[in-house]
Amino acid sequence: MSEGAGAGFLNTFSQTKVGSDTIFSWWARYQEAVGSGHDAVNGTIGALLENNGELAINHVVDKVVRESPPIEISAYAPLKGLPAFLDLAITLALGDVREELESIGMNVTSTASPGGSGALYLAAANFADRGDKVLLRDxxxxxYDGFLAGCDLGIATYPLLPSKDVEGSFLDLDSLQKELAKLCNSQSKVMSWLNDPAHNPTGLSLTEQDRYNFLKCFIESSLANQEVSHTLLVDAAYHLYAGQPHGWADTICQLLHDGISWPDNLLVTFAISLSKSHTIYGLRTGALVTIHPDEQVIDRITTVMGVTGRQTWSATSRLAQYAVSQIHSDEELANNWDEERERLQNLLEERRELFIQECDKLGVPINPTHDGFFAWLDCEDSVSIANECAKNHVYLVPLDGGVRIGLCAIPTDKIARVAQALSQALS
Ligand SMILES: Cc1ncc(COP(=O)(O)O)c(C=O)c1O
Incomplete structure (x- = not known):
C-alpha cells in the first residue's frame, strides 16, 4: 500500500503517520518459527508471560472483575473517575508517605484515564505549549514521540547514562542541567517525562541519590527561572514491580524534610497504569496524579483534566476502577492481590538475575538493568544483532540504539539461550 494513498482525505499531520510494527513483526517471526517446528524463544512481547508462555493473570483481580455487579459493568463512570478509585490512584502513586506529604502541606489530585497512555495524553495536552519541546532521555x-507529536510537541533529549563513570550513578546530571537550562531560555513552560523506576526499554531504575539530584536540579531550575513553569512527569507504568516502587514520593518527602521549600512554579505528576500491576492491560485503566502545595492550582488542574478527558474519550471505563477499588478496600483481597503481584515480581527478578549472570559469564555488555519487564543491549546496528539472534531462533526487538530483551516473556529456562545468542551475534 502506498503511503500517499488517501492523502486527499488526511490532514497534513495525519499524512506523517506510518505504521511502526517492529514489535509485532518480530513477534510474527517468532510465531512462524514455532509454526515450523523450531524450539524458538520469544523475547519480543511487552506483557508478562508465565514460564509456560501463557499471559500472567493476577487471579484476584480476574475474580473480582468477573463477580462485579451488572451496574458496575454497564454504567458510565463519573467523568473524572470513581471517587474510591481516584483516592486509590493517589495511594498507588505515593505509597506509605502519602499521609506525610499531605500533612506537610502538599495537595494532590487524580483523574482517571484509559491506561497510563491516557494519563500521558492528559499531560501532553495540558502541561506544555504547542510547538514546544518536552525533555526525555534518549x-x-x-x-512517547507520537503522544507528543499529536499535541504538536517536539522532543529534546539527554543521554540515558552518564558518559563517564560516576560511581554508582545512572543519571547524566550534567546533561540534564544543560538541556533544562536551554529549554528555560526558549520556552515559558518546561515539561520532562521520566519513566522510572523500571524503565522501558532497559529495566533501569535510578538510585535514591540520583532521584534526589534529579529533583533538586528541577527545584533549582524552578527557583532560577521563576517565570518558567516546570512539570516533571514520572511515568510509573511498571513501578509496582520495582524494588523501590514509591521512591519518587519518598524523595519529595526527603527534600521537604531537608528544609527545601517547594517552588510555586514546580509541579510533579505521576502517570499511573493498572495494565501491568493488576494484569488488566485490556481494561484500559490508569490515572494522572498531580502534587503541588497550592490547593487552588490543584483544583484548577482537576477541572482541566476532567474537561480534557470529557472532550477526548468521555469517561474512563468503570469496571476496572470499581473492581480494583474493591480489592484495595478489603484487607484480605488486597493481601491476596499483593501476594500474586509479589510472585510475578519474583519471576521477573529470577529471570533478570539469571540473564545478568549469563551475560557476565559470556562478556555480553548489556546495559544496567534492575527492575520491571525489560533488559537492553545498546548497539549501533540493532537489526543485524537481532537477525543474528534469530538464526538461533531467539527473537528480540531491534529498536533505535539497541536491542530490547523482553525478560517478561522469556521462560526462565530459556534465559541462558538468549545470552548465548547475543554473545554469538556480537562475535
Ligand atoms: C513506559 C510505558 N509507559 C506507559 C505505558 C502505558 O501503558 P497502558 O496505557 O497500557 O496503561 C506503557 C505500556 O507499555 C509503557 O511501557
Whole structure:
C-alpha cells in the first residue's frame, strides 16, 4: 500500500503517520518459527508471560472483575473517575508517605484515564505549549514521540547514562542541567517525562541519590527561572514491580524534610497504569496524579483534566476502577492481590538475575538493568544483532540504539539461550 494513498482525505499531520510494527513483526517471526517446528524463544512481547508462555493473570483481580455487579459493568463512570478509585490512584502513586506529604502541606489530585497512555495524553495536552519541546532521555518508550507529536510537541533529549563513570550513578546530571537550562531560555513552560523506576526499554531504575539530584536540579531550575513553569512527569507504568516502587514520593518527602521549600512554579505528576500491576492491560485503566502545595492550582488542574478527558474519550471505563477499588478496600483481597503481584515480581527478578549472570559469564555488555519487564543491549546496528539472534531462533526487538530483551516473556529456562545468542551475534 502506498503511503500517499488517501492523502486527499488526511490532514497534513495525519499524512506523517506510518505504521511502526517492529514489535509485532518480530513477534510474527517468532510465531512462524514455532509454526515450523523450531524450539524458538520469544523475547519480543511487552506483557508478562508465565514460564509456560501463557499471559500472567493476577487471579484476584480476574475474580473480582468477573463477580462485579451488572451496574458496575454497564454504567458510565463519573467523568473524572470513581471517587474510591481516584483516592486509590493517589495511594498507588505515593505509597506509605502519602499521609506525610499531605500533612506537610502538599495537595494532590487524580483523574482517571484509559491506561497510563491516557494519563500521558492528559499531560501532553495540558502541561506544555504547542510547538514546544518536552525533555526525555534518549532511550525512551517509542509511543512517547507520537503522544507528543499529536499535541504538536517536539522532543529534546539527554543521554540515558552518564558518559563517564560516576560511581554508582545512572543519571547524566550534567546533561540534564544543560538541556533544562536551554529549554528555560526558549520556552515559558518546561515539561520532562521520566519513566522510572523500571524503565522501558532497559529495566533501569535510578538510585535514591540520583532521584534526589534529579529533583533538586528541577527545584533549582524552578527557583532560577521563576517565570518558567516546570512539570516533571514520572511515568510509573511498571513501578509496582520495582524494588523501590514509591521512591519518587519518598524523595519529595526527603527534600521537604531537608528544609527545601517547594517552588510555586514546580509541579510533579505521576502517570499511573493498572495494565501491568493488576494484569488488566485490556481494561484500559490508569490515572494522572498531580502534587503541588497550592490547593487552588490543584483544583484548577482537576477541572482541566476532567474537561480534557470529557472532550477526548468521555469517561474512563468503570469496571476496572470499581473492581480494583474493591480489592484495595478489603484487607484480605488486597493481601491476596499483593501476594500474586509479589510472585510475578519474583519471576521477573529470577529471570533478570539469571540473564545478568549469563551475560557476565559470556562478556555480553548489556546495559544496567534492575527492575520491571525489560533488559537492553545498546548497539549501533540493532537489526543485524537481532537477525543474528534469530538464526538461533531467539527473537528480540531491534529498536533505535539497541536491542530490547523482553525478560517478561522469556521462560526462565530459556534465559541462558538468549545470552548465548547475543554473545554469538556480537562475535
Ligand atoms: C513506559 C510505558 N509507559 C506507559 C505505558 C502505558 O501503558 P497502558 O496505557 O497500557 O496503561 C506503557 C505500556 O507499555 C509503557 O511501557
Amino acid at each position: 532511550r525512551h518508550w517509542g509511543p
